[in-house]
Amino acid sequence: NAGVMQNPRHLVRRRGQEARLRCSPMKGHSHVYWYRQLPEEGLKFMVYLQKENIIDESGMPKERFSAEFPKEGPSILRIQQVVRGDSAAYFCASSPLAADRGNEQYFGPGTRLTVT
């Protein structure tokens, strides 16, 4: 049973370009979470999605960031018009259960975004 998969593992973008980060949850998991780890900082929650629904996006910046988890295919975190401050490691986690029924989250290896 494959774990959470993220691609690409490393992504370099120039300021103003778009970044698309992909996450395939573990088999059987329908709950996906995105977290960001800035240099020298801890992991911060960004967004929680179920298939075709955004459940909690309280950690997402109001502009330029969006996330989706379609019925088919991976979850996508999209960052438009990237700036240097977006450089960070972005982690996806998946869970088999809803938040109110236990919440063990399994993390992918992350995507390291560098904005030049």
Added chain:
Amino acid sequence: TQLLEQSPQFLSIQEGENLTVYCNSSSVFSSLQWYRQEPGEGPVLLVTVVTGGEVKKLKRLTFQFGDARKDSSLHITAAQPGDTGLYLCAGASNTGKLIFGQGTTLQVKP
């Protein structure tokens, strides 16, 4: 805003010593998870504690959840160089998101 204070931030000990890492909060969590993260990789789940007062053991690692579900500790007995790494605690809110502590970087010298 829920916060989780993790201490110590850095710990350097000799092989064979014991150590304890603490996570404290003023908020109640529905569960608390401990992770270990290697450089360049994602956090790997070690254990989840759910019930106040719960104690779980994983070989030389002992995890405890406080009675009020606001704090937790990780105790390592007879640390080995292979235990070196970043240890993270994370409290689960009822909405699903994890609130992470700042992490403890552990170095065990042979």
